[in-house]
Amino acid sequence: MPSEGLLFKEDVILSWMRDRFLQDLVQGRKDTGADLKENLSRLNLNPYYTYPALxxxxxxxxxxxxxxxxxLIERMRDYLQRQVTGGVVVFMDEQSRIGLLFSWVSKEFLEAIQNTLSQHFSLPVNIGVGKPCSHLYDVNQSYRQAARALHNKFYRGTGQIIYYSELRRYVTFGEYPAESEKELLDALRAADSAAEIEEAVGVFYQGLLQDxxxxxxxxxxxxxxxxxAIEKKLLANTEYASAYEKFEIMSIVKMQTLQEIKTYVAHFFAGVREVMAPDQKESHRSIIKKTMHYMEQECKxxxxxxxxxxxxxxxxYLSLxxxxxxxxxxxxxxxDIRIDKAKELLKMAHYKNYEVAEQVGYQDPRYFSQIFKKKVGLSPSEYRESVGK
Known part of the structure; x- marks a missing residue:
């Protein structure tokens, strides 16, 4: 009889083979011959679908x-594999997203899947859904559509189920709205609060999307x-005038939703207002003091x-x-804050190492151990033993 360790290894290998096979299928790299269903059956996957979709x-x-x-994605994939029924196939694609191959007639299950995942992992979940196909070997088309639908969370926001068939065509944008920029600049100079800055930013983006x-x-x-443009006009005479160009561009292009961009821009201009404060140095010391307080209180x-x-x-700007x-x-x-707190927790015998890791903000115990040893010179277990003597 195979040992438990061998069975575990076989399960890992089977999951890897399934992922690899399905990655090739949705990328259109698999031959579309008659052996497709046979290969699915050999991997213990459902070969029969009524209008397959991704x-x-x-x-x-x-x-x-x-x-x-x-x-996190791997834990979600493993959890879903235990939850789904009815021939739905779960896999990880090459971009480390979770793929679902299913029959279009049962698409209503997606809402239940989204709710289950969101509740179990306490995180919103985005889902992009491609159009159904007539044949399984055409599912790569549905996969590309699902990826585009998922990308459209930029406008739809997070925690949404987005169907490719619902997407609107992009309109061609004309010249840069210099007049709208001037109106925003005037509003920023007149703003008395962060809320007024946020409102002015919202008006600017509403104008961009009017068509x-x-x-x-x-x-x-x-x-x-x-x-x-606005940073140069507002901060031309300050020591922070070049900070944006070096750092902010990469921050912007990593943002995944329009709401995230608008929030970021509003906070950026709120930060500009802080930099322009009459008592600038005192204002900065106050900001750093508050920052350290929040880091201590919410280090997890x-x-x-x-x-x-x-x-x-x-x-x-805060980083600078x-x-x-x-x-x-x-x-x-x-x-440093997390490691200091971990030291205190490790002195308490009732906390296991992985519990200490979670308490101070590390979901992966192995990663926590690496960071702890790098900072302290001892592993968490070694440190626990040294303070217990």
Whole structure:
């Protein structure tokens, strides 16, 4: 009788083979001969579908660590494989998204899947759904459509089920709206609060979309041009005038929704207002003090993005101010806080190592152990033994 370890290894290998086979299928790399259904059956996968279709799922993770994001996707995939029935096939695609191959007649199950995942993992889940196909070997078309539908979360927002058939065509955008930029600049100079800045930013983007959605790449380009132009006009005589061009562009193009961009832009201008404050140095010290307080209180879930929102600064400006005032980067200081808290928890016998890792914000115990040993010189277990003597 095979050992438990061997069975586990065989399961891992089978999952890998299934993922590889389905990745080739949805990319159109598989031969479309008569052996397709036979190959599916050999991998213990359902070979029979009534109008096959593809859906792509991705969680809205707040983690900035790519390793942790992939681990989350793998846990979701494993959880879904235990939950789905009716011949639905679950796999991971080459972009580390969860794919679902299913019969179009049962598409209503997607809403239940989304709710189950969101509740179990306490995260919103995006789902893009392609159109049904007549034949299984054409499912690569549905896969491309699902990917495009998932990309449209940029406009639809997070936690949505987006069908390719519902997408609107992008309209061609004309010249850069210089007049709208001037109106926004005037509104920023007159604003008395962060709420007024947010409202002015919303009006600007509403004007961009008055004729319909525009290409997402164009939206990124317009946002970058807007921020560069207004920053130069507002911060021409300050020591932070070059900070944006070096850092902000990459931050913008990584954003996945229009709402995220609008929030970022509003916080950016709120940060500009802080930089322009009459008592600038005192204002900065106050910001750093508040930042450290939030990092201490919320070290488990704190991130540069989340703390920046609380102190009404853009992440880039907060990162710059933090380094200038403390000599350490935000992540370095947050890591120090987490390791110090982990040391205190490790002194308590009733906490296991993986529980300590979760308490201080690390979902992967192995990654936590690596960071802890790098900082302390001992592994968590070694440290626990050393303080227990």
């Amino acid at each position: 859906a792509l799922l991705e969680p809205v993770s707040t983690s900035e660590d790519e390793h942790e994001k992939i681990l 319909g959605p525009i290409d997402i790449k164009t939206m990124y380009e317009l946002t970058v041009r807007l921020l560069i 879930s704190a991130s540069l993005q989340s703390v920046a929102q609380k102190v009404y600064m853009t992440p880039t 101010l933090f380094k200038l005032n403390t000599g350490k980067t935000f992540i370095e200081h947050l890591t």
